[in-house]
Amino acid sequence: MPGDSMPRIADPALPERRRAQILEAARACFQEHGFRQTTIEEVCAQARISPGALYRYFAAKADIVAAIALDARSDAEAALDRLNGAAQLIDGLTELAHAFFAACDNNREAALIGDVWAEAAHDPLLAKALSERAKTTTARIAAAINHAQRDSEIYPALASAEAAEILMAALDGMALRRAIFWEGPAELARRFRLLALHILKPKR
Amino acid sequence: MPGDSMPRIADPALPERRRAQILEAARACFQEHGFRQTTIEEVCAQARISPGALYRYFAAKADIVAAIALDARSDAEAALDRLNGAAQLIDGLTELAHAFFAACDNNREAALIGDVWAEAAHDPLLAKALSERAKTTTARIAAAINHAQRDSEIYPALASAEAAEILMAALDGMALRRAIFWEGPAELARRFRLLALHILKPKR
DNA sequence: ACCTGAACACCGTTCAAGT
DNA sequence: ACCTGAACACCGTTCAAGT
Numbered sequence: 001m002p003g004d005s006m007p008r009i010a011d012p013a014l015p016e017r018r019r020a021q022i023l024e025a026a027r028a029c030f031q032e033h034g035f036r037q038t039t040i041e042e043v044c045a046q047a048r049i050s051p052g053a054l055y056r057y058f059a060a061k062a063d064i065v066a067a068i069a070l071d072a073r074s075d076a077e078a079a080l081d082r083l084n085g086a087a088q089l090i091d092g093l094t095e096l097a098h099a100f101f102a103a104c105d106n107n108r109e110a111a112l113i114g115d116v117w118a119e120a121a122h123d124p125l126l127a128k129a130l131s132e133r134a135k136t137t138t139a140r141i142a143a144a145i146n147h148a149q150r151d152s153e154i155y156p157a158l159a160s161a162e163a164a165e166i167l168m169a170a171l172d173g174m175a176l177r178r179a180i181f182w183e184g185p186a187e188l189a190r191r192f193r194l195l196a197l198h199i200l201k202p203k204r
Numbered sequence: 205m206p207g208d209s210m211p212r213i214a215d216p217a218l219p220e221r222r223r224a225q226i227l228e229a230a231r232a233c234f235q236e237h238g239f240r241q242t243t244i245e246e247v248c249a250q251a252r253i254s255p256g257a258l259y260r261y262f263a264a265k266a267d268i269v270a271a272i273a274l275d276a277r278s279d280a281e282a283a284l285d286r287l288n289g290a291a292q293l294i295d296g297l298t299e300l301a302h303a304f305f306a307a308c309d310n311n312r313e314a315a316l317i318g319d320v321w322a323e324a325a326h327d328p329l330l331a332k333a334l335s336e337r338a339k340t341t342t343a344r345i346a347a348a349i350n351h352a353q354r355d356s357e358i359y360p361a362l363a364s365a366e367a368a369e370i371l372m373a374a375l376d377g378m379a380l381r382r383a384i385f386w387e388g389p390a391e392l393a394r395r396f397r398l399l400a401l402h403i404l405k406p407k408r
Numbered sequence: 409a410c411c412t413g414a415a416c417a418c419c420g421t422t423c424a425a426g427t
Numbered sequence: 428a429c430c431t432g433a434a435c436a437c438c439g440t441t442c443a444a445g446t
Contacts, residue, residue, distance in 0.1 A: 010428060010429080011428095014428095016428085031299065034325065035322075036322075036326070036327065039418085039419060039420085039422060040419070040421085041419075041420095049430085050374070050430065051420085051421075051422090051431085051432075052421090052422080052431060052432070053428095053429075053430055053431075055420090055421065055422075056429075056430080060323050060420080060421085061420065061421090073445065083301045090326040110325070111325035111326060111446050112271065113321075113325075114318065114321035114322035114323075114324070114325045115322045115325070117317075117318035117321065117322070117380055117383070118239075118240075118318035118319045118321070118322040119318075119319070119385065120384045121238065121315035121318045121319070121383050121384060122238040122240070122241065122315060127384045127385075129280075130384060131384065131385050134381075134385065140298075157402075158398065158402070162395065162398060165262075165395060166374065166395055166398065166399050168377075169374055169377035169378045169381055169395075170370065170373055170377055170399075171372040171377065172377040172380060172381065173372075173373035173374055173375065173376040173377025173378070173380070174373045174377070176321055176376060176380065177338070177373055177376060178337065179321070179325050179414080180321065180324045180325060180334060181331075181335050187395070190445065191366065191369065191370060191373075193371050194366060195363065195403070198361075198362070198402050198405075199399070199402050199403075201402075213427095214409060214410080216443070218409095218410085222410095243437085243438060243439085244439060244440080245438075245439095253411085254411065254412050254413065255412085255413075255439085255440075255441090256410095256411065256412060256413070256440090256441080256442080257410075257411055257412075259439090259440065259441075260410075260411080264439080264440085265439065265440090
């Protein structure tokens with residue numbers, strides 16, 4: 001009906017904007033002091049919003065780390081895309097690993113990794129989401145391995161799915177250890193390359 | 205001086221007993237509900253002790269997980285001892301991995317792993333302690349690899365220290381993923397064996 | 409010397425009240 | 428429809444008082 005009532009929604013884009021605003025503030029705080037040590041009040045101050053408003057967009061503090069964890073898509077996706085184009089599979093994988101390790105370089109984003117795993121261990125929904133993402137990633141890497149095998153760039157020594165799973169597990173393990181033992185991304189990338197070489201046995 | 209005064213220490217073994225009592229109770233609680241979700245009050249109830257008494261033996265809740273993490277020595281040490289005796293290095297490593305994965309089988313000890321890493325990322329003392337232990341473990345595995353190389357059981361394809369680091373990182377990564385993605389210990393041990401085979405290239 | 413348990417401080421979450 | 432900020436509930440930690 002024309003000339004009906006007041007607008008039902010003031011700004012349809014607002015909710016998404018608020019969520020982004022909160023996530024950015026939270027990411028900054030968490031990286032600085034860690035998930036547990038950061039208080040909701042600090043996040044609110046950083047985001048210039050009140051607690052009441054924050055809880056309008058996130059049901060709990062844990063949901064905020066979960067959202068951050070799932071947001072780390074973009075970089076990883078981009079690196080995976082480059083992988084499909086890489087003539088040299090090993091080089092592509094090494095670059096992927098290096099990007100992964102370097103992402104948590106100067107800032108303390110590495111510390112967040114542990115928090116996210118810890119959270120996931122007690123939050124089935126986050127666990128499920130991470131699991132899905134891991135499955136996708138592994139599948140894409142397996143596909144790249146298959147591709148390289150068809151081009152006879154590497155020996156078909158191992159089922160590609162299995163090789164991909166092993167590589168991803170090692171990547172996660174190295175990233176975690178990086179957060180605690182403070183090894184450099186370059187050193188870790190070199191080590192990952194060594195691993196990939198031995199698992200995938202490239203010809204020449 | 206004889207017939208001096210009251211005994212200065214009622215029972216010299218008491219402190220250690222109390223610590224053990226608290227750690228056992230805490231371990232049970234943490235495995236059941238996770239570190240964060242467990243309250244000090246619950247640990248106290250389980251240990252049949254008051255909060256005040258607990259804080260006489262641990263300065264903070266975080267110190268309790270730290271102690272638990274560092275207590276996981278015994279099993280690992282035993283497995284490492286068996287490793288030095290293993291004629292077949294690969295078999296020994298696989299057994300080590302299987303023991304590691306199976307330790308957190310039915311119970312939810314796996315969930316604790318994430319908590320410990322998260323804690324370590326923000327607790328330099330725990331990080332240091334874990335780092336020391338990792339260094340020792342890696343050195344022992346590297347020694348076992350050297351030994352097997354001298355017996356020409358495996359090809360000297362890779363510096364033993366580097367191979368050991370890669371294997372340990374993968375082990376940690378697989379254990380973590382196990383806590384979230386619920387893969388079986390047997391499957392993971394099989395995958396780890398595959399990895400070890402490719403990294404260490406045994407002869408025959 | 410060791411313990412108890414009430415009290416304190418802090419922080420995640422809610423909700424009545426505003427616009 | 429969206430926000431504020433005071434209030435609530437919960438839990439880690441402390442401490443005065445007991446034995």
